[in-house]
Amino acid sequence: AQSVTQPDIHITVSEGASLELRCNYSYGATPYLFWYVQSPGQGLQLLLKYFSGDTLVQGIKGFEAEFKRSQSSFNLRKPSVHWSDAAEYFCAVEEQAGTALIFGKGTTLSVSS
Amino acid sequence: NAGVTQTPKFQVLKTGQSMTLQCAQDMNHEYMSWYRQDPGMGLRLIHYSVGAGITDQGEVPNGYNVSRSTTEDFPLRLLSAAPSQTSVYFCASSYLGQGLGETQYFGPGTRLLVL
Numbered sequence: 001a002q003s004v005t006q007p008d009i010h011i012t013v014s015e016g017a018s019l020e021l022r023c024n025y026s027y028g029a030t031p032y033l034f035w036y037v038q039s040p041g042q043g044l045q046l047l048l049k050y051f052s053g054d055t056l057v058q059g060i061k062g063f064e065a066e067f068k069r070s071q072s073s074f075n076l077r078k079p080s081v082h083w084s085d086a087a088e089y090f091c092a093v094e095e096q097a098g099t100a101l102i103f104g105k106g107t108t109l110s111v112s113s
Numbered sequence: 114n115a116g117v118t119q120t121p122k123f124q125v126l127k128t129g130q131s132m133t134l135q136c137a138q139d140m141n142h143e144y145m146s147w148y149r150q151d152p153g154m155g156l157r158l159i160h161y162s163v164g165a166g167i168t169d170q171g172e173v174p175n176g177y178n179v180s181r182s183t184t185e186d187f188p189l190r191l192l193s194a195a196p197s198q199t200s201v202y203f204c205a206s207s208y209l210g211q212g213l214g215e216t217q218y219f220g221p222g223t224r225l226l227v228l
Binding site for chain 2: 009034036042043044045046049090100101102103104105106
C-alpha cells in the first residue's frame, strides 16, 4: 500500500533562515504529490502540487518543492522563513485522479526570533 | 462561493449517542471525502464519494456511515459515539478531473469530544 513519510516531527528554524521539510513516498508509479499547510485551529490550505513535467514546483507564500523520482522524495523548501510560517505542514500523495489523499503525519514548524 | 462548509464547529457527545456531521460544497465537485485528524497521526480517510449515490470506505471507516443523495451534501453519521472518536473531522471536495489529480478543498473542521 502506498504511504507517505515525513521523517521530522518538529523543526525549529530561525526567522530569515532557509527551510527544508522532507517527504518520502512509497508508490510504484509517479503519484500526484501535494503539500498542505495548517495553521493552529484552521483547516488545510494547499501550498503546491506536482503532477508531471518540471520537477521543481512553485507554490504560494514563497514555497517550492522538488520532485526526485530516484529518491521517491518531494521536499518542501523556502529560502527565508517568516514568523507567520509557523504551522503544521502535511505532505500527501494521490494515487490517481479522483481518489483519496494519503497524508503523512505532518511536520510542525516553529520559527524562533 | 462559500466553498466547503461544515457544521457544527464543535460538539460534545456522551458515549453511545449518535449524531451527524454536516458537509456541503457549492462548487459542483463530484468527489467528496471525510478525514479525521488526531495528534501525531496526520489525516486519515474515513469515507469518500465520487458522485451522488456512490460511496466507499477509506482507511478508518468503522463506526461511521455516509450517504450521498445530492452532489452538494455529504453527511457523516456516528452511530454510537465512543471516546476513541474524539477527533477533528475535516470534509474535503474536488473535481474528478480528466486524468489529472485535482486540488482538494478542505472545510474548516468539526471538533468532536466524546465523553
